[in-house]
Amino acid sequence: MFDDVRDLYNQTILTRGRAPQHMHRLAAFDASAKGDNPMCGDRVEVWLKYAEDGAIAETGYLARGCEISVVSADLMVEAVQGQSPADTKALFTAFRTLVQTGECPDCTPALAPLQPLSAVHKYASRVKCATLPWLALLAALDGVNPSKPASSE
Amino acid sequence: MTDLARIRADFPILNETVRGKKLVFLDSAASAQKPRPVIDAMVHAMEHQYANIHRGLHWMSERTTDAYEAARDAAAGLLNARDRHEIIFTRNSTEAMNLMAHSFGRGMLKPGQAVVISAMEHHSNIIPWQMLRDAHGIELRVAPITDAGELDMPAFTALLADGKVGLVAITHMSNVLGTYTPAERITQIAHARGAKVMFDGSQAIVHRRIDVQAIDADFYCFTGHKLYGPTGIGVLWGRRELLDAMPPFMGGGDMISSVSYERSTWAEVPHKFEAGTPAIIEGIGLKAAIDYVQAIGYDAIAAHEAALTDHALARLSAIEGITIIGRAQDRGGVVSFTLDRAHAHDIATLLDRQGIAVRAGHHCAEPLMRRLGLDSTARASFGIYTTPDEIDALADTLTKIREFFA
Ligand SMILES: Cc1ncc(COP(=O)(O)O)c(C=O)c1O
Numbered sequence: 393m394f395d396d397v398r399d400l401y402n403q404t405i406l407t408r409g410r411a412p413q414h415m416h417r418l419a420a421f422d423a424s425a426k427g428d429n430p431m432c433g434d435r436v437e438v439w440l441k442y443a444e445d446g447a448i449a450e451t452g453y454l455a456r457g458c459e460i461s462v463v464s465a466d467l468m469v470e471a472v473q474g475q476s477p478a479d480t481k482a483l484f485t486a487f488r489t490l491v492q493t494g495e496c497p498d499c500t501p502a503l504a505p506l507q508p509l510s511a512v513h514k515y516a517s518r519v520k521c522a523t524l525p526w527l528a529l530l531a532a533l534d535g536v537n538p539s540k541p542a543s544s545e
Numbered sequence: 546m547t548d549l550a551r552i553r554a555d556f557p558i559l560n561e562t563v564r565g566k567k568l569v570f571l572d573s574a575a576s577a578q579k580p581r582p583v584i585d586a587m588v589h590a591m592e593h594q595y596a597n598i599h600r601g602l603h604w605m606s607e608r609t610t611d612a613y614e615a616a617r618d619a620a621a622g623l624l625n626a627r628d629r630h631e632i633i634f635t636r637n638s639t640e641a642m643n644l645m646a647h648s649f650g651r652g653m654l655k656p657g658q659a660v661v662i663s664a665m666e667h668h669s670n671i672i673p674w675q676m677l678r679d680a681h682g683i684e685l686r687v688a689p690i691t692d693a694g695e696l697d698m699p700a701f702t703a704l705l706a707d708g709k710v711g712l713v714a715i716t717h718m719s720n721v722l723g724t725y726t727p728a729e730r731i732t733q734i735a736h737a738r739g740a741k742v743m744f745d746g747s748q749a750i751v752h753r754r755i756d757v758q759a760i761d762a763d764f765y766c767f768t769g770h771k772l773y774g775p776t777g778i779g780v781l782w783g784r785r786e787l788l789d790a791m792p793p794f795m796g797g798g799d800m801i802s803s804v805s806y807e808r809s810t811w812a813e814v815p816h817k818f819e820a821g822t823p824a825i826i827e828g829i830g831l832k833a834a835i836d837y838v839q840a841i842g843y844d845a846i847a848a849h850e851a852a853l854t855d856h857a858l859a860r861l862s863a864i865e866g867i868t869i870i871g872r873a874q875d876r877g878g879v880v881s882f883t884l885d886r887a888h889a890h891d892i893a894t895l896l897d898r899q900g901i902a903v904r905a906g907h908h909c910a911e912p913l914m915r916r917l918g919l920d921s922t923a924r925a926s927f928g929i930y931t932t933p934d935e936i937d938a939l940a941d942t943l944t945k946i947r948e949f950f951a
Pocket residue numbers: 574575637638639640667669670716718719720745747748768909
């Protein structure tokens with residue numbers, strides 16, 4: 393019945409959705425922020441730990457939301473591992489283009505873990521689900537006050 | 546309803562397909578579809594009978610004024626208002642409740658007095674009172690609900706005990722739980738404590754005959770687009786003596802009786818509350834919608850929707866993993882639910898691929914969601930054109946969605 397949604401709900405998404413790999417809070421962290429999609433009630437909180445060179449050493453998150461927002465957060469943790477803040481921001485820009493258009497002109501190998509979400513662009517109302525955890529991550533990188541959630545775009 | 550097929554034939558949009566599938570529209574509580582007579586009335590106005598109203602001395606203006614004012618009579622009839630001047634046109638329910646918070650809240654309530662709302666309000670019946678609280682020193686009290694999703698009457702009564710409550714502003718039917726609140730008991734209890742009562746009838750008016758005199762309400766509001774009418778037009782009904790005493794809401798043309806730089810005086814109700822050129826074409830459309838609903842009749846509507854709701858509750862309850870949110874005794878055609886294996890958004894996306902439109906999210910009722918311990922629900926809601934087959938399609942698809950996420 394749902395063959396036509398297998399692009400969005402592909403095997404990676406379904407498997408991750410059932411058993412996210414990185415959904416946990418960091419006991420010790422350097423930065424954190426919340427993301428909140430007021431339109432639909434998805435919520436995510438992200439914690440970051442930096443390495444000595446300023447790169448992302450560890451990321452944890454807790455999310456309450458749909459399959460797409462949870463899996464996006466889970467894949468994001470892998471994608472940003474070891475990246476500098478500047479590279480992380482560039483990665484998000486490329487990822488956003490991917491989920492908005494399905495195309496990825498500036499694709500770097502770093503984007504590979506996020507490819508399972510590429511069909512999101514066919515589901516306009518779900519793009520915000522995929523970008524929400526990233527907006528929280530960027531807010532944490534920018535040191536935005538954690539009590540004021542980053543809003544979805 | 547015996548002539549369900551005939552009713553469906555009145556709604557052109559129901560013939561549409563969505564991605565090659567027949568549209569199954571189960572989102573009428575967000576906004577209802579429009580029958581041919583509403584569409585025709587609005588097109589007719591624009592093609593044959595349109596000018597600004599209450600201003601021109603020419604034929605077109607007079608005829609258009611008559612058509613627009615006929616909507617006021619229709620709304621007065623719909624609510625069984627005593628006086629047609631008690632009908633104020635607004636943009637929607639939201640504007641009606643903002644008008645209330647401004648003109649009744651600031652005009653009639655004194656700092657230190659309280660407003661009571663319930664724990665199952667739409668944001669539009671929360672935020673205006675919060676703004677009033679912060680600007681005008683009004684206390685905001687929230688009457689709790691039971692786990693079944695009904696107004697907790699002993700707690701509600703207790704909230705009014707100190708006599709400080711000037712207004713109860715409460716939904717007549719929850720857009721999330723489907724619960725009707727007991728309007729007559731609410732007005733009895735409130736009036737005994739000196740409080741006035743405003744009902745948010747945005748949902749209730751769609752499903753039930755409303756008689757504002759019989760329920761002894763002081764104010765009642767609804768929004769046209771949920772009642773098969775156009776967007777951009779809503780109604781606030783209020784008792785004449787209260788409306789007369791209240792200051793205006795917005796200032797501008799049409800709401801004055803005389804203007805000078807020193808001092809202006811206000812027009813009589815309802816015009817005092819209707820500043821500027823109103824939604825003329827939408828008003829004409831609303832009249833057509835009211836006429837349409839009344840021609841079908843609330844007895845038939847209520848019977849049809851009660852049968853649909855029973856059918857939906859039975860079918861959805863039988864699906865493993867589904868939890869129905871809200872188990873009120875007295876309820877209307879709105880059914881919220883969660884599914885153990887899938888989030889409401891994922892459900893909505895998969896249903897949409899089968900042409901089935903439902904709402905997913907917090908339904909503009911975040912505090913209620915928090916009370917229920919949920920972030921979101923999926924919601925199916927029914928209208929006069931909904932068929933049992935459509936509910937079966939929903940139930941069958943939900944069963945398959947649960948398998949999909951196995
Ligand atoms: C119970 C209730 N109150 C108020 C509203 C607000 O209606 P509107 O957006 O037309 O002002 C709605 C609908 O969204 C509703 O369901």
